[in-house]
Amino acid sequence: MSTDHFTLFQEALRSTDRPTKVILFADLAGSTEMKGRSGEVGWLPTIGKFLDITTEATTKHGGEVVKYLGDGTLAAFDGENAAEAICSAIHIQEELREVNSQGVVNDCLATVGIATGRVVEYKAPGGGIDYVGSVVDLAARLCSAAAPQAIWVDSATVASANMNKVSSKMGRVHDYSPDDYLSEEWRVELKGFTKPVKYREVIWHGKPFGATNALVDEISERTTAQTNHQTPPRPDVREGVVRKWDPEQGRGFISTLSDGDYYLDRRHVVGGEDLIEGRSVRFVPRPPFKDGGRPVASCAIQEGQHVRATFQRVLAHKGYGFVDIRDALGNQQSLFLYLGDDAAGHRPGDVVTVEASRNHRGISARIADELQTTGGVDDAR
Incomplete structure (x- = not known):
């Protein structure tokens, strides 16, 4: 039946x-x-x-x-x-x-x-x-x-x-x-x-x-x-290792396991610092400057680097937040930042100095020298 x-x-x-x-x-x-x-x-x-x-x-x-x-x-x-x-x-x-x-x-x-x-x-x-x-x-x-x-x-x-x-x-x-x-x-x-x-x-x-x-x-x-001001999707990010860096030319290459080498120049490094060969880097991938060229790494930050960052979001009840960093050309990425009991003392827009550090999630941030100032992302460059 x-x-x-x-x-x-x-x-x-x-x-x-x-x-x-x-x-x-x-x-x-x-x-x-x-x-x-x-x-x-x-x-x-x-x-x-x-x-x-x-x-x-x-x-x-x-x-x-x-x-x-x-x-x-x-x-x-x-x-x-x-x-x-x-x-x-x-x-x-x-x-x-x-x-x-x-x-x-x-x-x-x-x-x-x-x-x-x-x-x-x-x-x-x-x-x-x-x-x-x-x-x-x-x-x-x-x-x-x-x-x-x-x-x-x-x-x-x-x-x-x-x-x-x-x-x-x-x-x-x-x-x-x-x-x-x-x-x-x-x-x-x-x-x-x-x-x-x-x-x-x-x-x-x-x-x-x-x-x-x-x-x-x-x-x-x-x-x-949309005409309202909703937060856009966050950019994709990659991690790699500095394979070569020429401090005089201010450019070099980052190697990744997943998709080969990325070209990088100093304008795309947060803070404009020289990179150290062999050190891990987190960056935002961009297309090549010209057809047939290598893809470009932008908004790059290397492990151990100190940069200015702006709080984008704070989850005080969970003890962590996210901070935005930018390179000189305006490319942007967010870093996870553990805050613990101090989370309640921070607000979106606050500016801090952070150190890029590594945990099991990859490269994230930790507060290096907190600055009691507020402002937009432009202030954090």
Whole structure:
């Protein structure tokens, strides 16, 4: 006898006894392009490996695979197991990173979205249990908005998760605290949801991976079109090592592991200082000056450098904030700044002298010589 879904869902809408579930949606990033580049012999094994990894990670952490959606996996965890769902997502990303590095598969990257709430549970035609509802849709939308290797979780998941249970390989090496596993809270507009959705990214490998390029472009266009003064998206940043620096010419090169060398001249160094070969640098990437040239590093700051900075945001209840720095040409980036109990004494616009220092997140800032002045970013150059 076939399932009467119309009646089933009508009754579910009237019911107050819907179960609370943590829904995880994992999708193979770039699968359409991958299929276009090679025949089935090339992409079928990759999808198979991806499905194996998502299944193993789900069951290991106490969840159940609800169904496979082509090159995606929908999994469910009991409502009190939000931390286990996050651990499952981390397991997926770590395993994929490992098999890619070993050459077992190539470019097999996933996006993961997790949402928590009441769902409609029903018996699918195949006999298994399935789930529908806005929570399922939200997990899928978060997954589709996230960049490859990112894990996005909604605010309900964060609120219900025991973050003391969350762990990753890098977190264990660098002794992450529970708070270190979550980015600050952001809002994103998602298709099918009338209001912006609050979410956080799970920091499982040192830094956030962010949003898809399409979403970033959409946000950028929307921000440009608005007439109010909302804060624009923050620029992308890179880290590298000074490979060569000529103090007489005031220029050199920064090497990165991900995308080769960047050209840099003194105008793009915050404070206009000479760089030290072999020292780590954080910078904002720019396109080459001419076709065929090397990409350019702007707003560069090297580890150990002291610069003037302006508070952009202070989260006093969390003990940290963000400061803006600029180079001589106006290129800008933000640095994380831990403040501890002193956070309540700072306000956006305050100017401080900071030292670029390294922690498990990469190059951040610490106060070197606080100045009790206020003003805009131009004062901090």
